[in-house]
Amino acid sequence: MTRTLIALVEDKPGVLARVAGLLRRRAFNIESLTVGRTQEPGISHMTIVVDSDQTSAQKVAQHLNKLINVIGVEDVSDHPIVARNLTLIKVRVNGGSRAEVMQIVETFRGRVVDVGLDSLMIEATGTEDKVEGLVQVLETFGIVEMVRGGRVAMVRGGQP
Amino acid sequence: MRRTGAQIVWEMLAREGVEVVFGMPGGAILDTYHCLQDYNIRHVLVRHEQGAAHAADGYARASGRVGVAIATSGPGATNLVTGIATAMMDSSPIVCITGQTATHLIGSDAFQEADVTGITLPITKHNYLVTDVDDLAGIIHEAFYIARSGRPGPVLIDLPKDVQQAETDFAPPEGEVRLPGYQPTHRLDAEQIRRAAELVNSAERPVILAGHGVLMSGTAHLVRQLAERMEAVVSVTLLGKGAFPHAHPLSLGMMGMHGEACANQAIQEADLLLALGMRFDDRVTGTTERYAPNARKVHVDADAAELNKIVPTDVAILGDLRDVLGELLALVQPAGRGQWLEQVGVWRRQGRARDVLAGPQNGHLLAPRVIDSLREETQGDAIVVADVGQHQMWTALYYELDCPNALITSGGLGTMGFALPAAIGAQIAQPGKEVWAIAGDGGFQMTLQELGTLIQEGLPVKIALINNSYLGMVRQWQEMFYDGRYESTYLVNPDFVRLAEAYGIPARRVRDPGDVSAAIASARREPGPALIEFEVAREGEEGNVYPIVPPGAALHQMILRPEPRVRLAGTLEA
Numbered sequence: 001m002t003r004t005l006i007a008l009v010e011d012k013p014g015v016l017a018r019v020a021g022l023l024r025r026r027a028f029n030i031e032s033l034t035v036g037r038t039q040e041p042g043i044s045h046m047t048i049v050v051d052s053d054q055t056s057a058q059k060v061a062q063h064l065n066k067l068i069n070v071i072g073v074e075d076v077s078d079h080p081i082v083a084r085n086l087t088l089i090k091v092r093v094n095g096g097s098r099a100e101v102m103q104i105v106e107t108f109r110g111r112v113v114d115v116g117l118d119s120l121m122i123e124a125t126g127t128e129d130k131v132e133g134l135v136q137v138l139e140t141f142g143i144v145e146m147v148r149g150g151r152v153a154m155v156r157g158g159q160p
Numbered sequence: 161m162r163r164t165g166a167q168i169v170w171e172m173l174a175r176e177g178v179e180v181v182f183g184m185p186g187g188a189i190l191d192t193y194h195c196l197q198d199y200n201i202r203h204v205l206v207r208h209e210q211g212a213a214h215a216a217d218g219y220a221r222a223s224g225r226v227g228v229a230i231a232t233s234g235p236g237a238t239n240l241v242t243g244i245a246t247a248m249m250d251s252s253p254i255v256c257i258t259g260q261t262a263t264h265l266i267g268s269d270a271f272q273e274a275d276v277t278g279i280t281l282p283i284t285k286h287n288y289l290v291t292d293v294d295d296l297a298g299i300i301h302e303a304f305y306i307a308r309s310g311r312p313g314p315v316l317i318d319l320p321k322d323v324q325q326a327e328t329d330f331a332p333p334e335g336e337v338r339l340p341g342y343q344p345t346h347r348l349d350a351e352q353i354r355r356a357a358e359l360v361n362s363a364e365r366p367v368i369l370a371g372h373g374v375l376m377s378g379t380a381h382l383v384r385q386l387a388e389r390m391e392a393v394v395s396v397t398l399l400g401k402g403a404f405p406h407a408h409p410l411s412l413g414m415m416g417m418h419g420e421a422c423a424n425q426a427i428q429e430a431d432l433l434l435a436l437g438m439r440f441d442d443r444v445t446g447t448t449e450r451y452a453p454n455a456r457k458v459h460v461d462a463d464a465a466e467l468n469k470i471v472p473t474d475v476a477i478l479g480d481l482r483d484v485l486g487e488l489l490a491l492v493q494p495a496g497r498g499q500w501l502e503q504v505g506v507w508r509r510q511g512r513a514r515d516v517l518a519g520p521q522n523g524h525l526l527a528p529r530v531i532d533s534l535r536e537e538t539q540g541d542a543i544v545v546a547d548v549g550q551h552q553m554w555t556a557l558y559y560e561l562d563c564p565n566a567l568i569t570s571g572g573l574g575t576m577g578f579a580l581p582a583a584i585g586a587q588i589a590q591p592g593k594e595v596w597a598i599a600g601d602g603g604f605q606m607t608l609q610e611l612g613t614l615i616q617e618g619l620p621v622k623i624a625l626i627n628n629s630y631l632g633m634v635r636q637w638q639e640m641f642y643d644g645r646y647e648s649t650y651l652v653n654p655d656f657v658r659l660a661e662a663y664g665i666p667a668r669r670v671r672d673p674g675d676v677s678a679a680i681a682s683a684r685r686e687p688g689p690a691l692i693e694f695e696v697a698r699e700g701e702e703g704n705v706y707p708i709v710p711p712g713a714a715l716h717q718m719i720l721r722p723e724p725r726v727r728l729a730g731t732l733e734a
Contacts, residue, residue, distance in 0.1 A: 010341060014289075018281060025282050043340075062465035068286040068306060071341040 002031055003057035004083065004153050007046040007064060007073040011037065015069045019046065022067065026060050028052060032150030043071065047083075047153045054078075080156040086149040087131045088113075089122045092142035101141055108134040119144055163330035165293045165323045166192040169257065170199040172300040175332055178228050180204060180219065180588055182212040186232025188259030188272060191324040204588065204617055207609035209236050211581035213243020214607070216254045218585030220247075221568045222543060222593075226307050227254040227585060233261055234272030237318070238279065242575060244314045245283040249572025250399060251372065253312035255303050262322040263291055276318050285313030293326040298333050305337040310344030311463040312376065346462075348479045348487060356434075356458045356475045357491035363432035363456070365500045366392040369415065372399035372571070373437015373462060373481055380404065380564045382485040383436060389489070391497040393504050395423040397438045398556055399571040406560040412504070416444040417709045418553040421514070422507035424707070424715040429503075430455040437461060437481050440470040441572065450714035460484050514721050516706075517558075525673050527551060527626050527696040531558035531598070534624060537680040538594060543568065543586050547579035547599035549633040551626040553705045555598050577606030580623065584610060587619045594622070594684070601627040601653050611663045614689050622683050623691040625656055628698045636704045640719070641711065660691040667691040 009015050016035060023030055031049040038045045050057060057075045064073045093101050098120070105112060105122050108130065114121035122138070124131045128151065135146070163171065169192050173181065180202040185193040196203055206212045209231040216227030231240050237258040247254045260266065261273040277289045286306050288299050296319075303315040360366065370383050380403050387394045387410050394404040395412040404411055413420035415427060424446075427433065433455045438444070440459075445451045448471060459466075459473040460481060467476035477484055512518060516528045531554050534542075540562060546555040546569040561567060568586055570578040583597035604625055614621055635649040660667035666686055670679045670693070683690035697703045706721035 014277065014281075017278070021281050059465070059469060062467075062469075066463070066465055068339060068342050 001051070001053055002049050003052050003054065003075055003077045004081065004151065005048040005050065005057065005061055005064070005073055006076050006153060006155070007048060008038070008071040009044050009046055010069040010071065011042050011044045012069055015044070018067050018069060019048070019064060022063055023048070023050065023060065026063060028056070028060055034150035034152050036152070047151050049151050076153060076155055081153045082156060083127060083151050083153040084125055085128050085131050085151055087124045087135070087146065089124065089135065089138055089146045090144040091120050091122060091138050092118060092144050093120050094118060097141055101138070104137055105134070110134060161330045162327055164191070164195070164325060164327050165290075165296050165319065166195050166325070167198075168293070168296050168328075168330055169300070169319070169324070170195060170201060171330065171332070172297055173201060173228065174199055176300070176304045177225070181228040181230050182206055182215040182219070182585065183230030184209055184212060184232070184236065186236045186259065186272070188233035188261060188321050189230065189236070189257075189319070189324075190259075191321060192230070192257070192259070192319070204584070204613065206581065207612045208607065209239035210242050210577070211584070211607055211610045211613060213240045213254065213256065214246065214575075214578050214581035215585035215588075215613075216256070217243060217247045217250075217252045218545060218568055218582030219589045220252050220254055220585075221582070222565070222586035223589035224565075225253075225589075226304055227252070228257070229254060230257045232259045232272065233276070234274045236272075237276040238274055241279060241283065244280055244316065246570050246573045246575045246578060247314040248283045248285070250570065251312050251376065252314070253307040254314045255307050256314060256316045258316065258318050259324070260289070260318045260320040263320045264322070266320065276316065280316050283314070284316050287316040287318065289318045290320065290323050293323050293328045296323065297330060301333040302337050302339070306339075306342065310342075346479045348483055349477065350487075352475055352477045353484065353487045354491065356477060357488060359432055359456050359458055359475060360390055360434060360488070361493050361495070363390075364497065365426075365430045366390060366432040366434060366497070367412070367426050367430040367455075368392045368394040368404075369397070369427075369433055369435040369438055370394055370400045370403035371397040371436060371438025374400055374403035375564045377437065377462075377481040378564075379481045379485055382482070382489065384408070386485060386489055386492065389494050390492055391495055391501060392434065393426055393501070395419070395427065397441070397444055397571070398569065400438060401556060401567045402561040402564040405562040407562055410501075412508070414556050416441075416715075417446070418557065418705050418707065419715075420557070421511040421707050421718060421720060422504060424709070424718055425507045426504050427452050427455075428714065428716040433457045435459045436485075439466045442470075445471065446709045446715040446717075447712055514706075514723065516721060521673065523673065524697045524702055525671060525676070525694060526702055527628070527694070528554050528558050529673060530624065530626065530676055530694045530696065531555055533676045534596065534598075534680055535559045537677060537684065538596070540566075542566070542594040542596050543590060545569065545579045545583040545586055545595065545597045547597070547603035548574045548576045549600045549603060549631070550628075550636065550705050551598055551600045551632070553633075554626075576603035579603065580607050580621075581610045581613070583621045584613055584617070584619060587621050588617070595620075596622045596624055598624045598626065600632055601625060601629060601651060601656070602631040604656075605653075608659070611660065611665060615663050615665065619689060620687060621689050622686075623660075623689070625691060625693045626696055627653065627656065627693050628696050628703060629653060630698060632703065633705070635699065636708075639699060639704070640708070656691065656693045665689050665691055667693065669693045669695065671695045
């Protein structure tokens, strides 16, 4: 089972190491961890996906909260959230399959971002399920290279 | 004011009220040491940096102020690590300042370079690598605030050589520290307090568990008021010793693996545990699956991460004990719980009858009797700094305390070698008090080089060396739980008396129980330090700590001291 934690942290050197180190020390397996800037200068947003049950996730959230550079952390798994994933996929194509691949990408609302002689690079965003669906279909054409980004998440509604 | 980084270090320490630092110079911290003479701060030169960290820790625990250790880069800093981890586990406020390679060399594997902020990340409350001299004053101010506030702990500041040398306009930081991610005080949840009071008022068999937090918050008197009002019995953790007067009729003594039998029995039979400023360490609970199975649990702590961490609670209260106990006292009804106290009284009498002090004298020197004599001679009024192992448990059991902050020991990390350097720190914090370091022959040899510090500083620390020629606690486990196969626990020791004398420290050896009191009295008369080596019983019943809860067992499954064998017609009954 995975849980999604959102942490707001100070944008200072070493903060990522502190967070990752704490998760390691408490024996948590990190499925994904993304960090990025927020609308406020000096504050970064982390989306952390851990392989854990609810009780352990809450415990680790409390421990993360103790880090001086962590401003706040919450287990949002049971909140209404929007969670998205960005994936880049390079697919092998030839004259015959190029149009078909492009049509599939269109159906999944992905975008072709680079065209080569015998390959296409595709950008897919969405929930992990949706991206996974696209990946499975594209596998039949031959995936040359793929990189999946981590989950980014935000709670729905007017509150930050 | 133009100041160098090195000058700012001392300016800021002085402003934080620091009077003494413990340390050792080296290449990367030389610039800072170079200006020490210009400031009115005492420097205690240790013989190994581990000693500096433990001494700062002992100083902090004995004074309630922040202790300071200082060391050079690389090996100087890594030698601090054991002391920092010790302080972290026992919530002791220390600030460590380490030299570091110049900023342009960091990451290049320069001479005596180590990634000290990386190494100490999980064992500090917070740490800093200073890269700009303009940040230094603010960082030191923050470091002291973080170390002493909330749940206290160690903070490390890594200070590159060029930052120590750099000059800047020094403006001391004013006002309170504000950190967006750090909130050491908490607003009390009135609903939780009301629920806790309800559980307390309806309990029939309540036990109060008093931990280190009671001592750190200075609330021993409130715990006593509460216990007396609700007629609850009180047990203390190792680091909570002194949080409740041992002589009080409601006192159970220490709980846990080597706790008093009556304390463990009461906990297992209780219908309510009121845990105050303690964290349910595994040495306290035994197996958690069968820990206090019939008890509702109310847990009060200043650290949110401790609540529901080990033992699921019925009511968890986050806050400072001073506030919580104040609120709780207003809601708790006076009650008589005579039946419960009677039952506890029976357990207590059974425990006393089994106690080694009640057993026959057979001419063998037993460590518990040594500790008991020490308490008698000092009238329980010394600061006792215990190392780690069997003698530590005997000290906890037999150096009975009626007042707070008189026992200093490494509880959480269990650091052998802690006692001597920590006693040095404690003696400096409390120059008017009698300070005893109690150590085993194993732990003593881990930091005995600090005898040099003792004489250089002219400190009157007394040392009781409990020598059984073994790593005693490990040997006891091998005897009891590892088929009696002694592996690597026997120690060939030096002549400790001549060793102490080589340092100019008066010393004597005691083998006969009849000589114990006189030896202690004579050591106490020494104006300076003194060492007594007690050659105590080595193994078996006489060499083991009782009671002992076997690893993995529940508290009530403790192994008690075997019934004393009765002397009949001048022979020992088999």
